Amino acid sequence: MRLTDTEWQLMNCLWEKHPATARGIAGRLPPEIKWAYTTIRTLLARLVDKGAVREYKEGNTSLYEPILTRENARKSALKTLVNQAFDGAYGPLMHFLVNDPNLTPQQRQALEEALKEQPEKRGGKENGGDNQ
Amino acid sequence: MRLTDTEWQLMNCLWEKHPATARGIAGRLPPEIKWAYTTIRTLLARLVDKGAVREYKEGNTSLYEPILTRENARKSALKTLVNQAFDGAYGPLMHFLVNDPNLTPQQRQALEEALKEQPEKRGGKENGGDNQ
DNA sequence: TGACTCTTACTACGATTGTAGTAAACTATG
DNA sequence: CATAGTTTACTACAATCGTAGTAAGAGTCA
Structure with a gap:
């Protein structure tokens, strides 16, 4: 949606x-x-x-x-963004966020660590129909 | 843009x-x-x-x-998303990403640590005119 | 040079989006 | 009940978006 x-x-x-x-x-x-x-x-x-x-x-x-939940709306918007602007994968988005110059070096470090194993695709349905 | x-x-x-x-x-x-x-x-x-x-x-x-760089287009798209769906702040977006059930517990942990001091707003211009 | 093919310049057209207006029906109140 | 404000139902309309079509000019090759 x-x-x-x-x-x-x-x-x-x-x-x-x-x-x-x-x-x-x-x-x-x-x-x-x-x-x-x-x-x-x-x-x-x-x-x-x-x-x-x-x-x-x-x-x-x-x-x-x-009827649509905020959670589902957010998921859906993120998926659209990722598809349009980040090659369809969450990894590049994360990287982009991590490269924000407003992050402190420590924050950047920790995030980068976490990203080493970040799966590229987020699984599951965009909106499972049960959005109550 | x-x-x-x-x-x-x-x-x-x-x-x-x-x-x-x-x-x-x-x-x-x-x-x-x-x-x-x-x-x-x-x-x-x-x-x-x-x-x-x-x-x-x-x-x-x-x-x-x-003329528009990918970097600036991404910044701009992210800012729009954050304004529409995440109360205008990057913190909630980060949190949302962190709560992705596809993250491993270790990844989540590390990200959460990093977010403790995440500034709410990203500074700087959306698109500084120098988008070559 | 005639016949094709590619490119350009211009126009088109329905769907969606942002933003209302109007008239009629309803409700509350002196 | 008469009048005024509230809500509804319906319609409108320009800008943007997705998706082309057509006619005319340019390049290419036999």
């Missing part, structure tokens, strides 16, 4: 607190984001369509709840 | 070998990708527009060369 930029924003709010109303989500968005109420509704509807979010009614009002 | 899926494909070919013709790139794409020659040209033109690639002529034929 790929999420777009705006979908990540909403999902982050939903993972933080759910179920939530559109209005509630609006309140929990980072302050620099000022979306129209209907924008949020549109994006939520798309997430429902994709199966990432469940919608149900309480009286007249829609409540939303994540 | 954000790259789309297809743009990553082309850039990966270009980083591998450049300068390159559109035809040459076609030959270096992974075998499961079968794009029309004109598709590749269109995508390259968009990359040139974005300033990720330089195009110059040899006789009648266009040669392409990356």
